[in-house]
Amino acid sequence: MKHLSAVNKYFWKYRFRLVVGIFFILVSNYFGILAPQVTGFIIDFVQRSLQLPGYRQHDNVRAYDVLVQQFIHWVEGLQYSVAGIVAIVGITIILLALLRGLFMFFMRQTIIVMSRHIEYNQKNEVFGHYQQLDAAFYKANSTGDLMSRMSEDVSKVRMYTGPAVMYVVNLVSVICFCLYFMFRRDVALTLYVLAPLPLLAGTIYFVNTIIHRKSEQLQATLSSLTTNAQQSYAGIRVIKSFAQESAMYRFFEDNSLNYRSRATELAKIEALYFPSMTLFIGLSTLVTIMVGGLAYINGSSNIGVDTIVEFVIYINMLTFPVSAIGWTASMIQRAAASQKRLNEFLLTQPAIVHEPGAPKPAISGEIRFEGVNFVYPNTGIQALKDFTLHIKAGEKVAFVGRTGSGKTTLAQLLLRLFDPTSGSILLGNQNIQNIDLAHLRRNIGYVPQDGFLFSDTVAQNIAFGEWQASQERVAAAAHTAVVDEEIKGFAKGYETIVGERGVTLSGGQKQRVSIARALLKDAPVLILDDSLSAVDTRTEKTILERLDQYWQHKTAIIITHRIFRHLQFDKIVVLDEGRIAEIGTHESLVNRGGLYAELFAQQQKGDDVANN
Incomplete structure (x- = not known):
């Protein structure tokens, strides 16, 4: 988590959304946790009302939530038939599900939207930092790697700031709610149900260690693949002129196979989670039915059929959050690996530093x-x-x-x-x-050896750095650079798109447009x-x-x-x-x-x- 601490400033910036989102998670799970208690009550009520064989009276009122207790008190005061009471309780369970779903919608609207804001801010931070880094940095790092870190790695970090945070809070709240009411219901049965959890924790720790290492390797391989593709696109004319399409394809295929191999290895490791979660959940369900059923048959405790049903529902409620532990842990591990790669560049200090408040003297040219x-x-x-x-x-x-x-x-x-x-x-x-x-x-007006043109109009390329320049000034600069007449001969004149790196222009035209850009600065x-x-x-x-x-x-x-x-x-x-x-x-x-x-x-x- 030390690498991911770099995004804590964004959590603080969007703390209102985060706090409200956590509140919605808690409310959603609160309405969810009421359903097992209401279900347990109606089973006990039906057994008691119909005097079913084997039913034993037991006091479980203390295990109910205050709101459920009030609801039970109200329902038992109704002069309805058993079928009517069952219908009312059924409608209540549906309403609880709807309320839970409504607050889950609000939860996603706050947490996930917050993560998109953080992604936006982080991409701006990375891009802004890239622009501050000096020329030596760009000589040492490839364009493909820079692009991969700002796109793929930031996206992986967003999965932590959004879904991972949401599922972690959801997991913790559901487990806390379930354990609280399970312990209140029956301590011994709860301990039996939780017995497989230490094995679950050990599995998670072991697999997470492997995932973190393989995630770093996978992201590094993806950067190499992106760099390979970017260089191939940029040098496509050279590739074609030397008839090296097949060689470049094989080179890209080798990189793709390497990426596929690492991605497959990671997927295999992650695949251990879900069967492990299913196994532990299944064991807990079996323990609940076996221990609870034996206790009920033997009559040695206060456990009834309603208690067993309630515990099974609790376990099913825990199924998704617990099974999501693996997925969430994997997201966090991948995000940590990606943030580590981002930090490598974000912590790189430019050799050429822009000092705020530095003097701005008149420059004569000496x-x-x-x-x-x-x-x-x-x-x-x-x-x-x-x-x-x-x-x-x-x-x-x-x-x-x-x-x-x-x-x-x-x-x-x-x-x-x-x-x-x-x-x-x-x-x-x-x-x-x-x-x-x-x-x-x-x-300083500067025209470099390899004049770079953006994929924009001729006019915008000339006016780069002087965005407010009038069309007359742009044309005057082009005239001095002896490219004005040729631009006028284009189908759309100064509004002609020059293509990536000015690919639609000749070498001489690109140089003269670059000269016009420098002249416009005056x-x-x-x-x-x-x-x-x-x-x-x-x-x-x-x-x-x-x-x-x-x-x-x-x-x-x-x-x-x-x-x-x-x-x-x-x-x-x-x-x-x-x-x-x-x-x-x-x-x-x-x-x-x-x-x-x-x-x-x-x-x-x-x-x-x-x-x-």
């Missing part, structure tokens, strides 16, 4: 990297080594270098997707770690991370010409492996293995004959081959 070193936490690769650079407000800077030289890392550090291992990054005179995180990111700092790789040369030239007008008074950082000859930069920074290898203008770097000149020569040779 950037300083001072002795920055960065090592990726998952791989141990050092991406930047003693990196120091000053970018003045309004400057246009290009970062050039081979793959893996640390260019993209600079953008991620500036956005605080990661924090430097050592050194500092300043915007103006303020360390970015001291700036309000949301404020920092709102003032932030003082703009970062383009290799954002024109899928664009043809003519379109690239048009985009750069329009960007040259757009960023006149902005700080612009272009991260690229290509060299833009027709775009003037204030400085070009050449990176090599995380260090600044060269820095200068295009002309000075070409004349120097270093790494930049080598990259430029290779690009020219490639362009000549492409043109021929």
Whole structure:
């Protein structure tokens, strides 16, 4: 239960519903427990009234509930025939059943509805926590596993906060009511009836231990299965292009067989509960009839036929709650295993923390990297080594270098997707770690290498982050990104759905829509991370010409492996293995004959081959 203590805050939040629900459970079971007493009375009444053979007078009035005593007193005062009294009692038993059913309905309306509220809150909590976790977390965990924990595991926990709680309270209340009246009726017979319960308790404890372990294994296997499916759907074009459908199917089938095997093992263990419950209930019924019947025949106690009938009804009333012990315990064990998996992530603290109340200074665009070193936490690769650079407000800077030289890392550090291992990054005179995180990111327009588009309209994708932007502003951003005319050519224009990850658009169109999204923010700092790789040369030239007008008074950082000859930069920074290898203008770097000149020569040779 230590893992499930994490949901106690929700029970406290919905304590009114919980308390009212428990009240309805108690009232429902109270009306239920009256029926055996009324039944016992009418059997005794018929025997007494008709003077049936073998009947012995005995006093059981003290065993009845106060309400039943009043009812008995009223019925015995009626001047009706035995048949009439039986009819009245029969109607009363029906009314008690209806009242019990009515309060059972109210019980479910409060407890089960409460669990749905808790499920809603918990999913929001998990999703909100996911959004706070840093990029390193997402590099270490798969999307399928994250989805499985928020959907399947939260659903398993809901079974604890709703049905399990309801059945536990129902079980406890029914047992308490039954035992109270059974002991009042006959202590010795009650002890005989309860004799099989220690065996029941031992069975439950033994099986629960196994269920808890296998539940954890089952949920972990389900996460692997979900991850496998998610990756297959996301990479379906790659799978088809390499004709690997059969191989992926076999891989998924192996995971499915593993899940089926574990689920079957768990089902077999859980299957022990119900025959065990039936066995113990059957033993209790046999003990009741045998011990009660012998005592009645021998006349050695105050037990009558009505007592035996009443006890049998009590045992039948206990049948579902006791048989539900196994089911409820299984739900709790599964919920505990799922909550443990949820806690693993909920207790994970993000490395990048949003400090409430952090300052929100005006950002001019001046950037300083001072002795920055960065090592990726998952791989141990050092991406930047003693990196120091000053970018003045309004400057246009290009970062050039081979793959893996640390260019993209600079953008991620500036956005605080990661924090430097050592050194500092300043915007103006303020360390970015001291700036309000949301404020920092709102003032940086960023186009990543793999521009992600949501399964929404083109307009909503461009307006992402600026939801209130007018259609005119959206169109203006698209025009600057040279994608406006193509969008207008779509069947529904800006209202065209782009599909998951923008699958209906070409690579160049997705990149330009991503650029338009960043331009719409109109932030003082703009970062383009290799954002024109899928664009043809003519379109690239048009985009750069329009960007040259757009960023006149902005700080612009272009991260690229290509060299833009027709775009003037204030400085070009050449990176090599995380260090600044060269820095200068295009002309000075070409004349120097270093790494930049080598990259430029290779690009020219490639362009000549492409043109021929």
